[in-house]
Amino acid sequence: MKYIDEFRDGGIAHRIAARLADESDPGRSYRFMEFCGGHTHAIARYGVPDLLPANVRMIHGPGCPVCVLPIGRIDMAIELALKHHAIVCTYADTVRVPASHDLSLMRAKARGGDIRMVYAVDEALAVAREQPEREVVFFAIGFETTTPPTAFAIRTAAAEDLRNFSVLCSHVLTPPAITAIVDASPDPASHAVELDGFVGPAHVSTVIGSDPYARFARDYGKPVVIAGFEPLDVMQAILMLVRQVNEGRAEVENEFTRAVTPQGNRIAQELMDEVFELRESFEWRGLGSIPHSALRIRARYARFDAERRFGLAYRTVPDHRACDCASILRGQKRPTDCKLFGTVCTPETPMGSCMVSSEGACAAHYTYGRHGDDAQRGAA
Amino acid sequence: MSGTVKPGYARPLDLKRGRVDLGHGGGGRAMQQLVRELFHAHLGNPWLAQGNDGSVLPPAVGRLVMSTDSHVVSPLFFPGGDIGSLAVNGTVNDLAVMGAKPLWLSAGFILEEGLPLLDLERIVTSMAAAARNAGVAIVTGDTKVVEHGKGDGVFITTAGVGSLDDGIALSGDGAIPGDAVLLSGSIGDHGMAILAQREGLGLETSIVSDCASLHMLTASLMKRLGPSIRLMRDPTRGGLAATLNEIAHQSGVGIEIDEPAIPVHAPVAAACELLGLDPLNVANEGKLVLVCAAEAVDALLAEMRAHPLGSEAACIGRVREDARHFVQMRTRLGGRRMVDWLSGEQLPRIC
Ligand code: SF4
Numbered sequence: 001m002k003y004i005d006e007f008r009d010g011g012i013a014h015r016i017a018a019r020l021a022d023e024s025d026p027g028r029s030y031r032f033m034e035f036c037g038g039h040t041h042a043i044a045r046y047g048v049p050d051l052l053p054a055n056v057r058m059i060h061g062p063g064c065p066v067c068v069l070p071i072g073r074i075d076m077a078i079e080l081a082l083k084h085h086a087i088v089c090t091y092a093d094t095v096r097v098p099a100s101h102d103l104s105l106m107r108a109k110a111r112g113g114d115i116r117m118v119y120a121v122d123e124a125l126a127v128a129r130e131q132p133e134r135e136v137v138f139f140a141i142g143f144e145t146t147t148p149p150t151a152f153a154i155r156t157a158a159a160e161d162l163r164n165f166s167v168l169c170s171h172v173l174t175p176p177a178i179t180a181i182v183d184a185s186p187d188p189a190s191h192a193v194e195l196d197g198f199v200g201p202a203h204v205s206t207v208i209g210s211d212p213y214a215r216f217a218r219d220y221g222k223p224v225v226i227a228g229f230e231p232l233d234v235m236q237a238i239l240m241l242v243r244q245v246n247e248g249r250a251e252v253e254n255e256f257t258r259a260v261t262p263q264g265n266r267i268a269q270e271l272m273d274e275v276f277e278l279r280e281s282f283e284w285r286g287l288g289s290i291p292h293s294a295l296r297i298r299a300r301y302a303r304f305d306a307e308r309r310f311g312l313a314y315r316t317v318p319d320h321r322a323c324d325c326a327s328i329l330r331g332q333k334r335p336t337d338c339k340l341f342g343t344v345c346t347p348e349t350p351m352g353s354c355m356v357s358s359e360g361a362c363a364a365h366y367t368y369g370r371h372g373d374d375a376q377r378g379a380a
Numbered sequence: 381m382s383g384t385v386k387p388g389y390a391r392p393l394d395l396k397r398g399r400v401d402l403g404h405g406g407g408g409r410a411m412q413q414l415v416r417e418l419f420h421a422h423l424g425n426p427w428l429a430q431g432n433d434g435s436v437l438p439p440a441v442g443r444l445v446m447s448t449d450s451h452v453v454s455p456l457f458f459p460g461g462d463i464g465s466l467a468v469n470g471t472v473n474d475l476a477v478m479g480a481k482p483l484w485l486s487a488g489f490i491l492e493e494g495l496p497l498l499d500l501e502r503i504v505t506s507m508a509a510a511a512r513n514a515g516v517a518i519v520t521g522d523t524k525v526v527e528h529g530k531g532d533g534v535f536i537t538t539a540g541v542g543s544l545d546d547g548i549a550l551s552g553d554g555a556i557p558g559d560a561v562l563l564s565g566s567i568g569d570h571g572m573a574i575l576a577q578r579e580g581l582g583l584e585t586s587i588v589s590d591c592a593s594l595h596m597l598t599a600s601l602m603k604r605l606g607p608s609i610r611l612m613r614d615p616t617r618g619g620l621a622a623t624l625n626e627i628a629h630q631s632g633v634g635i636e637i638d639e640p641a642i643p644v645h646a647p648v649a650a651a652c653e654l655l656g657l658d659p660l661n662v663a664n665e666g667k668l669v670l671v672c673a674a675e676a677v678d679a680l681l682a683e684m685r686a687h688p689l690g691s692e693a694a695c696i697g698r699v700r701e702d703a704r705h706f707v708q709m710r711t712r713l714g715g716r717r718m719v720d721w722l723s724g725e726q727l728p729r730i731c
Contacts, residue, residue, distance in 0.1 A: 009713075010640070010713055010714045013713040013715075014714055044717060045711070045717060046713040046717070047710075047711040047713060047714075047715020047716045047717040048715055050716050051713065051715050119655070232713070347720075348723050367720045367723075368717040368720070369717065369718065370706070370718055371704075371706050371708050371716065371717070
């Protein structure tokens with residue numbers, strides 16, 4: 001507990017805030033993207049924007065695993081439950097993501113689908129062992145953090161010769177998504193925002209290390225500071241970014257040295273490599289198709305691949321026309337710019353993916369940040 | 381049932397090894413026996429003993445307050461309580477926070493075929509103890525049995541009636557800008573105690589549910605400082621966040637709370653952290669939220685802290701004007717954020 005409190009200390013926060021106020025140049029603005037949903041959540045939950053100077057703006061990135069899941073992949077999971085009568089196990093937030101035909105996994109459950117919410121893939125393995133007569137599918141989502149446990153589960157299933165277990169693999173990769181964002185050419189019509197730097201992921205970086213971000217600093221001139229998930233970590237990282245910008249540097253710095261090394265976790269990387277291979281291309285909700293940005297199960301583990309096992313086909317489904325998630329995930333718009341925000345689209349009735357998970361930009365703003373809206377919108 | 385016919389031929393219930401079967405809900409002798417040997421034996425009181433379809437109760441002083449609550453908690457037994465004590469305390473607390481004196485309860489049981497009678501006895505014993513402690517009598521009841529797989533051990537619905545002294549009018553719309561918000565103790569204990577029991581979470585903790593009856597605490601507060609109290613609530617499902625939002629909406633005000641002032645026990649905070657939950661959204665079963673006139677804060681806090689259930693009482697915030705009826709919080713970090721209802725259901729079957 002002491003450990004947690006140390007990273008949420010109001011006194012330290014005020015000291016960092018004072019330094020930020022002192023060191024930021026009032027003559028310019030700073031726009032930083034926190035890639036990770038975990039950071040978005042920490043920033044919103046602890047009221048960090050209140051402690052930043054007005055010219056330092058945080059933009060919420062696409063690093064929320066639930067938010068970037070395209071409708072078509074949810075449809076596949078629903079098909080597994082309703083058509084193939086498989087037990088579908090998945091993380092809690094996933095069940096609320098709106099899918100086609102006014103369905104979601106939660107609604108599919110109400111229609112008789114056997115959908116189970118789990119906290120870890122081990123629970124799905126346990127279900128498979130207990131009910132050998134049923135097909136059990138783990139709907140695997142997430143970035144590099146949740147991938148090694150899925151790989152381990154597949155290897156375990158192979159070792160135990162579990163014949164009723166498979167995985168609908170929807171794991172995605174962080175660096176290609178950052179590439180897609182920095183590559184997006186600023187389009188003046190969409191109020192494109194030029195980013196000044198990134199707060200790099202915490203847990204993802206413990207797995208992949210800090211080296212994979214080097215090219216964003218080198219080739220794109222964007223400073224990256226890897227930060228832990230505690231609010232003080234984020235504030236410290238923002239201060240480090242401001243300093244890099246002020247000094248004209250673009251480097252990968254590591255605020256989270258207590259857990260992240262340059263090379264990351266080799267064992268986890270080897271495990272992932274043994275079980276998974278790159279997909280040619282994967283559709284991200286909000287960002288569109290990004291080459292080599294996701295993983296699929298290697299042929300040698302094909303029998304654990306739910307896509308092959310059940311002959312599932314992916315179908316692209318467009319988002320609601322008025323949903324601005326695409327621009328929000330790229331940092332071009334704020335949640336309040338969307339006409340549906342807070343009226344048609346709320347956490348209870350999400351129209352787009354950013355409203356589903358508490359780590360999504362729209363949901364985080366709706367849940368934690370609306371009190372500041374009047375000031376932003378003027379008298380509106 | 382008159383006592384002249386001796387049921388000498390009936391073997392007593394096998395409480396050690398017996399299980400609930402469909403006969404126990406069939407309205408026949410098996411059901412009679414269950415009611416007599418288990419429910420009446422433990423809950424016994426003159427009204428229940430009347431044995432009629434309804435119990436005839438004496439007239440009460442003042443107005444009547446009535447409330448009902450269903451309980452589906454899983455697991456049935458947890459550190460700090462069980463579904464029985466929860467079912468009694470839940471309804472007693474609903475009456476208590478209205479300022480009423482709880483008098484009578486009813487209890488409806490839906491039993492699942494196969495439930496060990498030993499478990500049922502434990503639950504009924506615990507209900508009896510909770511009722512005794514709260515000074516209420518369970519005056520009428522009902523039992524149904526559903527097939528194996530159609531229930532989950534036992535579900536219990538209680539309804540309660542209490543009496544309200546003249547002049548008391550606590551209501552959720554009573555908060556006025558300038559008022560203070562008090563909380564009787566730590567939050568999140570019940571919800572996390574339940575979650576820690578669930579399989580697969582791998583949480584080994586010492587968290588104990590706060591399941592308790594608030595009637596003594598509320599009675600002494602009402603007696604000493606009643607006129608300064610605007611409203612009371614017990615923040616159960618949805619946690620403190622839901623209760624404060626309800627108050628803000630009902631009263632048409634805003635509320636601002638201070639995160640460092642809100643007591644959260646260390647194991648609860650750690651478990652919430654691990655599961656990505658906010659203690660503000662986690663259920664309590666023995667806590668009181670009270671809105672009062674600002675000048676009464678010290679007196680009320682002293683009175684609360686003198687009671688065992690209020691020893692950690694704190695003033696956690698104030699009521700302010702806000703046309704949007706937002707609940708806002710000053711975070712430990714010094715920033716400000718909104719506190720909203722939790723959307724969806726992250727913690728099913730918590731009470
Ligand atoms: S408010 Fe809803 S519809 Fe609008 S961008 Fe956000 S998620 Fe999409």
